[in-house]
Amino acid sequence: MGASASMTLVHPDRAHARAMIVRCVAEIERLESVFSLYRPDSALSRLNLTGALDNPPNELVELLAFGLSLAQASHGAFDPTVQPLLRLYLEHFSAAGASPAGPSAQAIAEARQRVGFADVDVDANRIRLGRRGAAITLNGVAQGFVTDRVADLLLANGFGNVLIDLGEGRALGHRPDGGAWRAAVANPADPSRTLFDLQLGNAHGLRPALATSGGYGTRFGPDPLVHHLLNPGTGRSANHYASVSVTAPRATLADGLSTTLSIMPPAHRDTLLARYPSARAWFVDSAGRVSGPDHARTART
Structure with missing residues (x-):
C-alpha cells in the first residue's frame, strides 16, 4: 500500500524463519487485494466503483466497522469516506499549471457533498455507500491492520521475538x-x-x-x-x-x-x-x- 516494509525475526531455526517470511509476504499481498486503492480488482476498489459490495471479505467488514466507530468517536475528524476529497486533490495537482494552494473552494464544496460516514451501511453480508459518488479509503488504518495480522500470524507459529515495520511498527519480545x-x-x-x-x-x-x-x-x-x-x-x-x-x-x-x-x-x-x-x-x-x-x-x- 505504498509503504516500505521490513521484518526482523529472531529464531534458532533459519529455515523455519525464512518459510514464515514467505507466509507473511503472502498474507500481506492477500490483504492488499482487500484494501488497496491502487489495485482495480481489490475489494475496496470494487466497492468504490459500484457503491455496494455483497459478501465482502471479513477483513473489510472488520476494519471499516472500526473506522466508522473512530469516526463517531472523533465527530468526523476521521472519516473513511474522505476519498472523494483526496481524489480531488490528486486530480488537481496532476494538471499542468495547478494552483499550489489546491483546488478551488467550489470544487472542494462539491467534493464534500460526497463525504459522510453516517451514510455507510456495513454488515457481514453487504456494504453500501449511501451517497452518490461516495468512496472509501482505509489508508489511515490499513497499514496498522496488516501489521497486526502479520504479528498475530508470527505469534501463532512460535515467533516471540519480532520487529515489524509495515508502514506502522509492532514489536514482540526483544x-x-x-x-x-x-x-x-x-x-x-x-x-x-x-x-x-x-x-x-x-x-x-x-x-x-x-x-x-x-x-x-x-x-x-x-x-x-x-x-x-x-x-x-x-x-x-x-x-x-x-x-x-x-x-x-x-x-x-x-x-x-x-x-x-x-x-x-x-x-x-x-x-x-x-x-x-x-x-x-x-x-x-x-x-x-x-x-x-x-x-x-x-x-x-
Missing part, C-alpha cells in the same frame, strides 16, 4: 542481545534525522505498537502545508502539528489515532484519548518541540 526493540520517530523538518525514539515490545512497561502521521509524508504540491491529512469538515489540510505519534497495544488503533489526532482540533484531543486509555500520544509542533506523556522537549538530531 532483540537478540536481550535488549528492547527501539523505534525512531523522524524529525518532520528533516525525515532523514531522528527526533526521538521509543522502546517497543509486549513485555510489561513497554509499548507494543507505534504509528506516526505527518503532512510531510504525502505532500500534494510545492506548499508543505497542502498534504494528505485532510479535514473532512473543511476540505483543507490540517496543520495543527508537524507530526503525531501514538503507541497502543495494537497497530490498528495506533494508526487510526495518529491520523485522527493530526486532523481534529487540539482542544478535543484529550477527550478522544480518554476513550482509549491504553494509548499514548506525542505531538510535534512546527518548531520541533515534542509534548507527550512523559516530557516536553526540543527537537534533537
Whole structure:
C-alpha cells in the first residue's frame, strides 16, 4: 500500500524463519487485494466503483466497522469516506499549471457533498455507500491492520521475538542481545534525522505498537502545508502539528489515532484519548518541540 516494509525475526531455526517470511509476504499481498486503492480488482476498489459490495471479505467488514466507530468517536475528524476529497486533490495537482494552494473552494464544496460516514451501511453480508459518488479509503488504518495480522500470524507459529515495520511498527519480545526493540520517530523538518525514539515490545512497561502521521509524508504540491491529512469538515489540510505519534497495544488503533489526532482540533484531543486509555500520544509542533506523556522537549538530531 505504498509503504516500505521490513521484518526482523529472531529464531534458532533459519529455515523455519525464512518459510514464515514467505507466509507473511503472502498474507500481506492477500490483504492488499482487500484494501488497496491502487489495485482495480481489490475489494475496496470494487466497492468504490459500484457503491455496494455483497459478501465482502471479513477483513473489510472488520476494519471499516472500526473506522466508522473512530469516526463517531472523533465527530468526523476521521472519516473513511474522505476519498472523494483526496481524489480531488490528486486530480488537481496532476494538471499542468495547478494552483499550489489546491483546488478551488467550489470544487472542494462539491467534493464534500460526497463525504459522510453516517451514510455507510456495513454488515457481514453487504456494504453500501449511501451517497452518490461516495468512496472509501482505509489508508489511515490499513497499514496498522496488516501489521497486526502479520504479528498475530508470527505469534501463532512460535515467533516471540519480532520487529515489524509495515508502514506502522509492532514489536514482540526483544532483540537478540536481550535488549528492547527501539523505534525512531523522524524529525518532520528533516525525515532523514531522528527526533526521538521509543522502546517497543509486549513485555510489561513497554509499548507494543507505534504509528506516526505527518503532512510531510504525502505532500500534494510545492506548499508543505497542502498534504494528505485532510479535514473532512473543511476540505483543507490540517496543520495543527508537524507530526503525531501514538503507541497502543495494537497497530490498528495506533494508526487510526495518529491520523485522527493530526486532523481534529487540539482542544478535543484529550477527550478522544480518554476513550482509549491504553494509548499514548506525542505531538510535534512546527518548531520541533515534542509534548507527550512523559516530557516536553526540543527537537534533537
